[in-house]
Amino acid sequence: MSSSRRTTAAVAVAGAAAFALVITGCAGSGNGGGGTGGDEKVTLTVTTFGTMGFEELYEQYESENPGITIEANNVDTGGNARTDTFTKIAAGSGLSDVVALEEGWLGAVMEVSDTFVDLRDYGIDDRKADWLDWKYQQGTDAEGRVIGYGTDVGPAGLCYNAPAFEAAGLPTDRDEVAELFGGDDATWDRYFELGREYKEATGNAWYDHNGFVWNSMVNQLEEGYYTADGELNVEGNAELQERFGWIADASADGLSAAQAAWDWNGGKSFTDQTFATFVCPGWMLGVVAGGLESGGGGPETGWDFADVFPGGAVNWGGAFLAVPTTSEHPEEAAALASWLTEAEQQIVAFEAAGTFPSTLEAQEQLAANPSANPVFNDAPVGTILAGRSEGVVAQFKGPDDSVIQENVFGPALQKLERGEADEAEAWQEAVTLLGELVEQ
Incomplete structure (x- = not known):
């Protein structure tokens, strides 16, 4: 989890x-x-x-x-x-x-x-x-x-709010949604492209906050914050920096709702279309259900679960x-x-x-x-996740992996979505925090 x-x-x-x-x-x-x-x-x-x-x-x-x-x-x-x-x-x-x-x-x-x-x-x-x-x-x-x-x-699919999609003129059927994102060829480029279309149509955010989207991107890499042999792999990592740029551009375009992780305004943001999509490894389905309950909502809020994920399989x-x-x-x-x-x-x-x-x-x-699953419009979540798990292999996690995710990149990602730093400034802040918090 x-x-x-x-x-x-x-x-x-x-x-x-x-x-x-x-x-x-x-x-x-x-x-x-x-x-x-x-x-x-x-x-x-x-x-x-x-x-x-x-x-x-x-x-x-x-x-x-x-x-x-x-x-x-x-x-x-x-x-x-x-x-x-x-x-x-x-x-x-x-x-x-x-x-x-x-x-x-x-x-x-x-x-x-x-x-x-x-x-x-x-x-x-x-x-x-x-x-x-x-x-x-x-x-x-x-x-x-x-x-x-x-x-x-943690294989992942994409949670989405069907009424929010409808308000933007996007399809709401989960199979059509999967195709909208590109099916087996879904990319982050397409995900953010659709987010910009959604933002223009509704004025609302596309996803909840940068941290979860970033974590998904990092986990899709063959090697993340550490190499497979346990060496730090952040500074000079072109793949990480490229994805950080994607997040920076999305933040500048207002696609993030800048939510507090694990809170979502007491769960109300799941019920009022504060954001339209949510990255969902299997265990996150329970988090969404709990957030809906806390926010006074349930199946009637229209969340669904599509058999697709930007960038492909991930654990x-x-x-x-x-x-x-x-x-x-x-x-x-x-x-x-x-x-x-x-x-x-x-x-x-x-x-x-x-x-x-x-x-x-x-x-x-x-x-x-x-x-x-009644919370997700009766989606067959078990079958979907079984398919999403094919080919997934967990990435090697080094001793400070979670510290890097939350306390090195977390503050930088938050500054991006609050408009307090540009891409270069935010990346440099992450590098500085890395030096302060992680044994080199």
Whole structure:
């Protein structure tokens, strides 16, 4: 899932704490297999973030595993979860028995991977074939220890507001919308071209804010903020600078609504056509649904989901469930984490929160059995995302990837959409922040 940092200071503290720590330096299936046996009672704490769709699954697991009680804590965003996780790693205590780790900060986690148990000791290698190859590999550290059960991955389609499109004279049928953007040949040039047409017709913004569009662009590159061998890859990166120019031009033309990430005016911007399109990896469908609810809206607001994405296939986000070495019940915790990531449970989580499964069986089931999502005009979102996931391979994420996204480029992108800097000034600000915040 996506990460979001509220303040630079919080990230800097968490990153410094994790660095200081470096310097000083499951066998469940079927009903879960996590029952304690006898009269022993075990309480397992779980910390997740955002919308992961586990709530009903916790109740099911408790009912099927007598003696297990789950105490769940959910952090509002991936960025705040990152800060919480690294603060507790640095303190050497406080982590839950099961901790959700986000793909965007997995590189930093791998620098302190011995904080988490090797799940091969609890049978994860027996399930290796369950997952996409690259997903299983993502959860494996440099020594071959596997520290995470894969939950979701982030193939993306395009969310759009049909009444807003209609007001601009654009088609509203999702198949026609996909063709409008170019279908399999959809490009960012076409996306922004349509945005300018929409802006001229309605006077309204085309998308919510620069950060999410930029993140999508970066994730489509073979190498993003880091090269595949772990070297920083920002300064002198022609592909990044080209895309930054696209964002700068779009900002100058008023295509961004300059929304606050993760807020959207309390969700009201989803209900009043403040913007017309929204980049949607699977897990973001749950975010949109939650935003609509917060803003007092629902299916009647007219959001839909098209089988298209500018620039082609992309993976944005995804998470893992890990068990810290400080857990007093590692076997039971691993059994719970394993069960939560089995195909049947991944489908339940997807239906609850839009988190697209990383297991092959669950993906195949969703592709073969489309179910309508009422929030998105009954779009067959599972089938669409299954198709959008074809050929997707997650980009390597370095230790400060999420810091670069939010705290290096975030302020620069915001200045662009507020008209406080031109392209050259904003890029230079990002380079300056990179030098201040990221170990070179």
